[in-house]
Amino acid sequence: MSVTHPPYSATDALGRQDPELAEILLAERRRQETTLQLTAAENFTSPAVLAALGSPLANKYAEGYPGARHHGGCELVDLAERLAVERATALFGAAHANVQAHSGSSAVLAAYAALLRPGDTVLALGLPHGGHLTHGSPANFSGRWFDFVGYGVDAETGLVDHDQVRALARAHRPKAIVCGSISYPRHLDWAAFREVADEVGAYLVADAAHPIGLVAGGVAPSPVPYADIVCATTHKVLRGPRGGMLLCGSELAERVDRAVFPFTQGGAQMHTIAAKAVAFGEAATPAFAAYARQVVANARVLAGRLAAEGLAVITGGTDTHMVTADPAPLGVDGRTARSRLAAAGMVLDCCALPHGSAAPVLAADARGLRLGTAALTTQGMREGEMRTVAGLLAGVLTGGTRAVRAREEVRELAAAFPPYP
Structure with missing residues (x-):
């Protein structure tokens, strides 16, 4: 399952041009090679992903979407983004994918922008119980712009308390329910969250940043059939570049795309999108x-x-x-x-x-x-x-x-x- 060593000619060239920064990069390489990386949100990308990240696509400005860019010369980067979208939708069985989100937090911000208005009530896992900053932290845009209500986990089992989720949903009638965590080690019951969301007329947003790679590998249940919007990262278990993506049905596709660009982001990072396409292709293999x-x-x-x-x-x-x-x-x-x-x-x-x-x-x-x-x-x-x-x-x-x-x-x-x- 090991990956192959990439060529370091780029680092060698950097050493001649900027030896100070090159030494920092080489020191980081040595750190990674001599320590154990147990951080749950990190992984090692393949050489192919690294190659895409360091490709000439990094030079291209491409605001907008394939076939509707605000800049000329986008014919080839359009092919790269279309390939990433096609591979993402096939891999996860989604009707639509947006692969432009710069990070998982950017993806969540876009999901909220597509579905909510400032002041709307949102039900999400409380931060002390493993919720993410984008699930209502007062230091984050989510806590400043929306009225978050936090549910928790059972004191005895450590599992999500679905009775509490239902009770809070009935009491607060949220516009959206968010299911996802940065430290929950068990599979989330997407269907149970969907049932509560339907009962109170709420959107369901799945923050699947951590499990999405396991979903791709077929060892975790998929949120795609249940959530209105799935937000995810493309690193972690998925083993792609650092970045985000959104998955949704066709009825929300335009709202999601417009929430990413032009509402929350500008030009797409085309080298990262190409690297995402590589990762999606790798994740579709029996080896993954x-x-x-x-x-x-x-x-x-x-x-x-x-x-x-x-x-x-x-x-x-x-x-x-x-x-x-x-x-x-x-x-x-x-x-x-x-x-x-x-x-x-x-x-x-x-x-x-x-x-x-x-x-x-x-x-x-x-x-x-x-x-x-x-x-x-x-x-x-x-x-x-x-x-x-x-x-x-x-x-x-x-x-x-x-x-x-x-x-x-x-x-x-x-x-x-x-x-x-």
């Missing part, structure tokens, strides 16, 4: 389906071993690429844990813990850890390596002799599975 299955298998083993090492695994496991765990039983809070692990070469994120910490004494400052297996799986790691990673992680957090050797063992493991052999 096998990769997606391995991502989930690895995550389940990782979750099980972390629990055996003493961490409190939220929801008791995972259905996806993501594992959310509370390190408090090992005597550390999330931020301290992340810092210790980073020093040992294990890169991951903190996340909110719904309903407080497993250790009340640390509840004031404890947060959870969010891990992902997409990047490690791209490197070719399997279940055995996940057991090793869990042991290394626990050893760092508990200290002692296991922590002393952890950095060297991380280097050895990373060297055995280079991201670009």
